[in-house]
Amino acid sequence: MTNPLALPFDADEMLAGLTPWIETESPTFDTAAVNRMMDVVQHDLAALGARVERIPGRMGLGDSVRATMPHARAGEGGILLLGHLDTVHPVGTLAKLPYRREGDICYGPGLMDMKGGNYVYLDALRKLLAAGVQTPLPVTVLFTPDEEIGTPSTRELIETEAKRHKFILVPEPARPDGGAVIGRYAIARFDLQTRGKPSHAGWALSDGRSAIAEMAKSVARIESMTTDDCTFSVGVFNAGQWVNCVSSVCNAEVLSMAKTQALLDEGVAKMMALNSNEGEVVMEVRRGVTRPVWEPDQPGTMAMLSLAQEIAGEIGFGLTGSSAGGGSDGNFTGFLGLPTLDSIGVRGKGLHTLTEHIFVDSLVERAKLAAALYCRLGA
Structure with missing residues (x-):
């Protein structure tokens, strides 16, 4: 049998193959853009000889793509490669963050999170099939379309598919030290709305009651609840159309992360306690999507980590494993107790920013890791 570590992986070839992936911008809320990305990936999977299914989107979000790779037992449960193709970068980001290589670094929107890892793990399959x-x-x-907003439309699809398989690989970007993730903290989202009383801001300011002012007070109160083990962040704040009007409605979104389910439950209780219809401005708090705690040290996952560490040693790098914040779809499969190895994708920095980039040498490194995992899991 061909040694998977000896397959002819080439970083320049992978970067060329990634060009249409990165230059097809795919922010979650732009359904047409996400579906254009799914078109690109559907073509690449079909070119590998896979049996490809396009699963229509729902909730106004994009489609998913499921591919059964060529195999004598194709269609049976085995290894699931699980990734998302939506990004946080709006269409037009390429003008500010063009896809480009500068020495040992390559830049591009969504390259680190997580198109680079997805592509590398497909390239490993490509090389194995060719050999x-x-x-x-x-x-x-x-591949799914909505991970960046908490996976509201595809969680059921992911869980149903994952239960068919023995091992789940999630090529989210590697941790800062290059390590893998073997557990994840819980994530909860909240939708907030304050409702006040409108008035003319110049002519009758005192008649109004500002929803913006009340929400602004709440931002400070919410973020002050943050501890090392349970955090609160206001990431979206929308209100107002006319500067000469006292705004009667203000909307905000809050993300909370907790290291344990008990801490998350406490955080949820604190957030829900902000509901109030007393006074002249109403505050309404609604639960959004939640990612459950994926407890670390599950035997199946630890066995996968041990194998990955053995392979990494053969390649020539160290691979740590730990729990992490920042949700992923691995939360769902890990929560179900399914052996899951997460954050085994490319190394880089600046995800979700206009400096998002990867280290080029991680492409071949992670492709070798992927190929060996495919060949040794279940052997």
């Missing part, structure tokens, strides 16, 4: 290597277990690929 005529059949993996011990069949591989299924599932």
Whole structure:
């Protein structure tokens, strides 16, 4: 059998293949843009000989793509490659963050989170197929459109598919030290609205009651609840159309992260306690989507980590494993107790910013890791 670590991986080739992936911008809320990205990936998977299904989106969000890779037992449960193709970058970000290489670094919107990792793990399958290597277990690929907003439309799809498989690989970007994730903290989202009383801001200011002012007070109160183990962040704040009007409605969104379910429950209780219809400005707090705690040290996941560390040693790098904040779809599969190895994608920095980039040498490194995992899981 061909040694998967000896396959002809080439960073320049991978960067060229990634060009249409990165230059097809795909922010979550732009359904047409996400579906254009799904078109690109559907084509690449079909070119590998996969049986590709396009799963229509719902809730106004994009489609998903599921691919059954060529295998003697294709369609059976085995290894699930799970990733998302939506990004946080609006269409037009390429003008500020063009896809480009500068020495050992390559920049681009969504390159680190997580198109780079998705592509690398597909390239590993491409090289294995070209070499005529059949993996011990069949591989299924599932790419989804809404991870960046908490996976409201595809959680059920992910969980149903994942339950069919023995191992789940999630090529989210590696941790800052290059390590993998073997557990994740809980995440909860909240939708907030304050409702006041409108008036003319110049002519009758005292007649109004500002929803913006009340929400602004709440921002400070909410973020002051943050501790090392349970954080609160106001990430969206929308209100007002006319500067000469006292705004009667203000909307905001809050993200909370907690290291344990008990801490998250406490955080949720604190947030829900902000509901108030007393006084002249009403505050309404509604629960949004939640990612459950993925408890670390589950035997199946730890066995996967041990294998990955053995492979990494053969390649020539160290691979740590730890719990992490920042939700992923691995929360769902790990919460279900399914063996899941997360954040095994490319190394880089600046995800979700206009400096998002990867380290080019991580492409071949992670492709070798992927190929060996495909060949040794279930062997």
